[in-house]
Amino acid sequence: MPESVPAIRTHNLQMQYAATRVLDDVTLTIDRGEVVALLGPNGAGKTTTIEILEGFRVPSGGEVSVLGETPHTAGESWRARVGVVLQSWRDHGKWRVEEFLDYLGLYYTDYATPEVARPWPTADLLERVGLAGKTQRRLDRLSGGERRRLDVAVGLLGRPEVLFLDEPTAGFDPQARRDFHELIRSLSDLDTTILLTTHDLAEAELLADRILVLAGGSIVADGTPDELRHRMSATASVRFRRDGELHTESTDDPVGYLRGLFARPGEIADLEVRRASLEEAYLTLVHQVETGADTGPATLGIPPGPEPDPAPDRVPATREET
Amino acid sequence: MPTVLRAGLRRARIELRQQILSPLAILGLLGPVFMLVVLIWARDSQVMESALSLGQFLVPAYLAFGVISGGVLGVSSEITTERDDGTLLRAKTVPHAMTGHLIAKFFASLVTTLIPLAVIVVGASFLVDGVTPTTAWGWVRLLLLSVLTIAAMLPLGAVLGAIFKGPIAMLWTTLIIYGLCAVSGLFYPVTALPGWLQWVVQVFPVYWLGLGFRSVILPADAVALEIGESWRTWETFGVLGVWVVLGLVLAPVALRRMSRRQSGSALASARERVLTRGY
Numbered sequence: 001m002p003e004s005v006p007a008i009r010t011h012n013l014q015m016q017y018a019a020t021r022v023l024d025d026v027t028l029t030i031d032r033g034e035v036v037a038l039l040g041p042n043g044a045g046k047t048t049t050i051e052i053l054e055g056f057r058v059p060s061g062g063e064v065s066v067l068g069e070t071p072h073t074a075g076e077s078w079r080a081r082v083g084v085v086l087q088s089w090r091d092h093g094k095w096r097v098e099e100f101l102d103y104l105g106l107y108y109t110d111y112a113t114p115e116v117a118r119p120w121p122t123a124d125l126l127e128r129v130g131l132a133g134k135t136q137r138r139l140d141r142l143s144g145g146e147r148r149r150l151d152v153a154v155g156l157l158g159r160p161e162v163l164f165l166d167e168p169t170a171g172f173d174p175q176a177r178r179d180f181h182e183l184i185r186s187l188s189d190l191d192t193t194i195l196l197t198t199h200d201l202a203e204a205e206l207l208a209d210r211i212l213v214l215a216g217g218s219i220v221a222d223g224t225p226d227e228l229r230h231r232m233s234a235t236a237s238v239r240f241r242r243d244g245e246l247h248t249e250s251t252d253d254p255v256g257y258l259r260g261l262f263a264r265p266g267e268i269a270d271l272e273v274r275r276a277s278l279e280e281a282y283l284t285l286v287h288q289v290e291t292g293a294d295t296g297p298a299t300l301g302i303p304p305g306p307e308p309d310p311a312p313d314r315v316p317a318t319r320e321e322t
Numbered sequence: 323m324p325t326v327l328r329a330g331l332r333r334a335r336i337e338l339r340q341q342i343l344s345p346l347a348i349l350g351l352l353g354p355v356f357m358l359v360v361l362i363w364a365r366d367s368q369v370m371e372s373a374l375s376l377g378q379f380l381v382p383a384y385l386a387f388g389v390i391s392g393g394v395l396g397v398s399s400e401i402t403t404e405r406d407d408g409t410l411l412r413a414k415t416v417p418h419a420m421t422g423h424l425i426a427k428f429f430a431s432l433v434t435t436l437i438p439l440a441v442i443v444v445g446a447s448f449l450v451d452g453v454t455p456t457t458a459w460g461w462v463r464l465l466l467l468s469v470l471t472i473a474a475m476l477p478l479g480a481v482l483g484a485i486f487k488g489p490i491a492m493l494w495t496t497l498i499i500y501g502l503c504a505v506s507g508l509f510y511p512v513t514a515l516p517g518w519l520q521w522v523v524q525v526f527p528v529y530w531l532g533l534g535f536r537s538v539i540l541p542a543d544a545v546a547l548e549i550g551e552s553w554r555t556w557e558t559f560g561v562l563g564v565w566v567v568l569g570l571v572l573a574p575v576a577l578r579r580m581s582r583r584q585s586g587s588a589l590a591s592a593r594e595r596v597l598t599r600g601y
Contacts, residue, residue, distance in 0.1 A: 056585035076417040084415040091408040106329040
């Protein structure tokens with residue numbers, strides 16, 4: 001496999017179920033070693049996209065390639081190079097942690113190379129995901145967070161070149177969520193390309209080198225968290241009282257707006273200029289796509305809020321998409 | 323040994339150990355024990371005007387029934403469960419693990435189906451006269467017939483498990499198969515049935531399983547109760563062989579079709595169903 005082939009590439013990817021068009025035009029490229037978040041509201045097609053990339057769904061149109069092969073027709077040796085972190089529920093409940101990984105690891109023995117030992121030795125892997133003390137624990141006795149760590153261990157078992165995680169922290173409490181974030185961040189030294197989906201902007205910002213925003217069946221924004229903040233938060237909101245009456249305006253050019261404001265007569269008080277947070281910009285962008293409004297970042301408006309709220313926990317905590 | 327076979331055997335060993343050591347293993351023996359208790363009542367009555375006791379006649383019926391319950395119903399319900407709990411999706415994410423899974427399923431089901439059969443044969447030998455083979459060759463035939471019929475039924479179980487969507491469909495299948503067992507001449511001579519029904523039941527494998535076990539276990543003169551007064555050994559092999567071919571052709575197609583539909587979101591909706599409806 002030449003290194004020049006991107007880890008993941010799709011072009012004009014489409015998915016249609018009966019009369020419903022789930023993916024319209026998903027075009028993306030992810031290079032080797034990148035950690036990318038596919039961010040979008042519930043129902044945007046994140047799960048559909050990642051399941052196409054995992055080879056579990058056949059797209060209705062467009063091109064898709066993962067590690068240079070078409071996922072849904074690729075063979076078992078391709079499968080050995082791809083890790084999938086499932087949201088397991090109750091499979092293999094009676095199995096013990098160690099025997100479960102030992103068993104699944106057997107399947108990777110044929111794919112070992114002189115450079116890469118496969119499978120990842122169970123003891124090292126459990127140490128890595130923080131389950132070293134639970135080797136003899138039955139799977140159905142693990143906590144939700146421990147179980148998801150085990151899911152990550154299974155995903156990493158074959159030392160994959162690409163790792164997929166679909167909504168990995170859905171249903172987690174804040175502590176389990178933070179622990180899990182630390183685990184994912186600790187994987188950055190592995191040289192593995194990681195694609196995760198999430199509806200949580202804060203999570204995407206925290207974990208990913210690059211964020212792809214999926215809304216309305218296509219990629220509507222693509223960049224590092226900083227780039228997106230810069231691009232998507234170009235607008236600002238200006239709040240003030242003129243002659244005692246409260247005004248809230250949004251503008252792309254706050255300096256020019258203020259100049260005009262002061263040029264006009266009237267007494268200005270309680271002046272406040274606020275750049276939109278990335279989160280507000282993201283929500284507005286998604287809202288515009290979903291309601292069919294213009295999606296150009298330059299037209300992003302700001303919902304007038306009473307207080308600037310930089311806390312990123314305002315994304316509605318709705319559950320996973322269908 | 324190829325890796326996939328090694329992994330499959332390891333899985334079969336682990337699952338068998340779990341099943342045998344589980345407290346629920348006792349429940350699996352309730353059926354055979356109940357059947358043996360019935361034998362105590364049945365051993366003194368005669369079957370029609372033959373020299374055969376009802377107890378004798380029931381033993382091969384129990385064996386055929388055991389093969390059907392373990393090989394067809396057991397496997398199909400396991401596959402339905404494993405589809406809904408994510409076991410099969412897990413196998414799909416690991417190279418060759420689906421093949422290893424089916425290898426494991428084959429060997430584990432073979433053993434779990436043979437155990438109740440052994441309980442019935444051993445138990446019945448203490449309770450009723452003339453229900454065990456009298457020669458070494460007779461024992462070999464009994465063992466071979468058990469293994470071959472289980473192997474023949476497993477692919478059919480896999481097909482049913484792959485086709486049916488949930489527990490309700492499984493319940494109907496179970497009822498239909500039990501009904502088929504009831505009319506297939508297992509529990510009374512098939513020649514006592516109306517002529518047209520005799521023709522119908524010969525289409526299905528249940529009748530031939532029963533015939534096979536009767537031919538191995540019952541004394542030679544019991545053949546008088548059979549259609550054409552013959553054990554029809556070649557026909558038995560032929561018909562069961564056709565079902566084996568049918569199972570082996572259909573099972574990979576049905577399993578592949580089911581496996582294709584496995585994905586994280588399919589699993590999530592199964593979980594949703596269980597959490598809201600409770601099954």
